[in-house]
Amino acid sequence: MGAESVWSLDPRTGERRGDAPVAVAADPAAVDAAVRAAHAALPALADRARRSALLRAAAARLHAGGESLVAAADAETRLGTARLTGELARTVYQLRYFADLVDRAADAGGFLDIRTDTADPGLTPPRPELYRVQLPLGVVGVFAASNFPFAFSVPGGDTASALAAGCPVVVKAHPDHPETSELAAAALRAAAVEVGLPEGTIGLVHGFAAGPELVRHPLLAGVGFTGSPRGGRALFDLAAARPRPIPIHGELGSVNPVLVTPAALAEPGAVEQLAAGLVGSFTLGMGQFCTKPGLVLLPAGSVGDACAKAVADATAQVPAGVLLDARMREAFLDGFAARAALTDVQALAPAGPAASAEAPLAVLPGVLSVTAEAALRDSHELLLEECFGPGTVLVRYADADEAAAVLGRMDGCLTATLHTPADDPQAPAWLAALAAFAGRVLFGGWPTGVAVADAMQHGGPYPAATSSGTSVGGAAVERWLRPVAFQSVPQALQPRL
Missing domain, CATH: 3.40.605.10 (Aldehyde Dehydrogenase; Chain A, domain 1)
Incomplete structure (x- = not known):
């Protein structure tokens, strides 16, 4: 042979x-x-x-x-x-x-x-x-x-x-x-x-x-x-x-969670700016970055609702694209569908096939939304795992304790990001909580894009x-x-x- x-x-x-x-x-x-x-x-x-x-x-x-x-x-x-x-x-x-x-x-x-x-x-x-x-x-x-x-x-x-x-x-x-x-x-x-x-x-x-x-x-x-x-x-x-x-x-693998505090969304234009940044990050390269933000904690209430809607609307404007191979495409679509099928999970922007004559394997990006209470159920652990491809999960938390409980369930990650004002008295505690499971902690911004520099750390606790x-x-x-x-x-x- x-x-x-x-x-x-x-x-x-x-x-x-x-x-x-x-x-x-x-x-x-x-x-x-x-x-x-x-x-x-x-x-x-x-x-x-x-x-x-x-x-x-x-x-x-x-x-x-x-x-x-x-x-x-x-x-x-x-x-x-x-x-x-x-x-x-x-x-x-x-x-x-x-x-x-x-x-x-x-x-x-x-x-x-x-x-x-x-x-x-x-x-x-x-x-x-x-x-x-x-x-x-x-x-x-x-x-x-x-x-x-x-x-x-x-x-x-x-x-x-x-x-x-x-x-x-x-x-x-x-x-x-x-x-x-x-x-x-x-x-x-x-x-x-x-x-x-x-x-x-x-x-x-x-x-x-x-x-x-x-x-x-x-x-x-x-x-x-x-x-x-x-x-x-x-x-x-x-x-x-x-x-x-x-x-x-x-x-x-890495989920790369992002924590957004209510104060981060309080300034005029902050909701739209954050939504645009998030969508640009999780759809960059059709979501095929190891540092893609795959889980975003948003505050419950009207300002969180407005941010979730802005994320969904911006995602709907992202054109279809192809993943690196058919196997990854199948894994992404199956993974997104499995998460969307969980109780109390809502698909704000459903990911799915978007075949064309030129690209029969193309897909659309997607966004899921769930409360922190539901995300913390043992039956919903899949939401806290990486889904490689252009999708993210918005987790709506009622208070700081719920947000901390979700972060406490995270496995090791390459990155974790905090969006809050610099004068937030809780910022040091949040940064410490993120550093407990991530190799790189960001204050503002988005984790996609890794600098080749002396002080860079691109790794993290297992399974990152x-x-x-x-x-x-x-x-x-x-x-x-x-x-x-x-x-x-x-x-x-x-x-x-």
């Missing part, structure tokens, strides 16, 4: 694109070859100057090939050329950002986190001379995300941060954009060769079976994953069950993530390093990385 073909699909129709497959699914031998080639590149990547040069060369090649990359990504995702052009620019910036981190890695505050203690025989017990530094884990397996074909896929943050740490990568391509993955991987491999690194520094494998095979490989040292809770948990359990377990830094690390920002590199202390080793022999 021949290798399974990997085709590029049009998400509008689910039909194959082109006359030939873009790749073949990797069998165990192909996965083994990719991991071993990456492992062989470890010594060459120990040169920090070369790592920095690789990241900058990769950024330059992605920028130069932007037109072809965006065209392929749009054909495979239908996220739109404007959105994808911006995402590619962010990815190019991210690569250069990590190159700058590599250049400063050995400076005070750099990610090598060099620490020293001089010997002091007069202490009890005596203290030896110590030199502590961070070393790369080894080969990292990266699982590409469906919703960001650049920023969280082959050339994305997991790959960039791993390379910055000195770790070669093998990427498991996402089946929703195999052509884009091949183009991006070719650019990264060419960049590696350009700066004198082995082509195998960056590997790429396709196919569902390649994922578990990659995690099981004995030379793999860590995993970066962005995807569903079900898939991420399966890989997490697989990594833990290995004879030699390895860390998996997974970004899984499987570790306390971040997949965005400077601290992302720390996931692929391990501290080693060298004791009484002469300075000439200490590693100077």
Whole structure:
């Protein structure tokens, strides 16, 4: 039996694109070859100057090939050329950002986190001379995300941060954009060769079976994953069950609740402004952002009614669109319908199919409304879980205790947002309540859009993530390093990385 073909699909129709497959699914031998080639590149990547040069060369090649990359990504995702052009620019910036981190890695505050203690025989017990530094884990397996074909896929943050740490990568391509993955991987491999690194520094494998095979490989040292809770948990359990377990830094699912206080809606125009911001956020990219606000707590009463109506009216104006693939479309429509069927849940804007001749798989966004009392029932726990796609749930609370009770039922989230005036005396308590379960707490604004910055935290308690690390920002590199202390080793022999 021949290798399974990997085709590029049009998400509008689910039909194959082109006359030939873009790749073949990797069998165990192909996965083994990719991991071993990456492992062989470890010594060459120990040169920090070369790592920095690789990241900058990769950024330059992605920028130069932007037109072809965006065209392929749009054909495979239908996220739109404007959105994808911006995402590619962010990815190019991210690569250069990590190159700058590599250049400063050995400076005070750099990610090598060099620490020293001089010997002091007069202490009890005596203290030896110590030199502590961070070393790369080894080969990292990266699982590409469906919703960001650049920023969280082959050339994305997991790959960039791993390379910055000195770790070669093998990427498991996402089946929703195999052509884009091949183009991006070719650019990264060419960049590696350009700066004198082995082509195998960056590997790429396709196919569902390649994922578990990659995690099981004995030379793999860590995993970066962005995807569903079900898939991420399966890989997490697989990594833990290995004879030699390895860390998996997974970004899984998140509801990203928003709390709106009565005072936030009191100013003239506040209701319309908040409604417009919310709808723009939860329908951005057809709701396929990990930071989409999926649950919004609104105060009961006339002002909350007005806000809910404004949200429903604005949602009705959002045009139909397609999700990344037919499976996600089915899961979204089924999930929205299951929530809408719960007792005392009202569909203010029903999500549903919106087929056209050009896009038979298109859908409309939706909004659900429910009281906090109903949302707190054990039978309604589904409302507090992520529904990936363009939908959100408005939860109407009668008082602060009801709002706090809903927040107290939340699982770990990537984000949580508070809308209230800065002089609200309850604001500190609300912020503390949100920080108890979220990795990033916003005051005002909307959580979609994540900055590549030193202080960014893109992670959270499980199931938002499987570790306390971040997949965005400077601290992302720390996931692929391990501290080693060298004791009484002469300075000439200490590693100077």
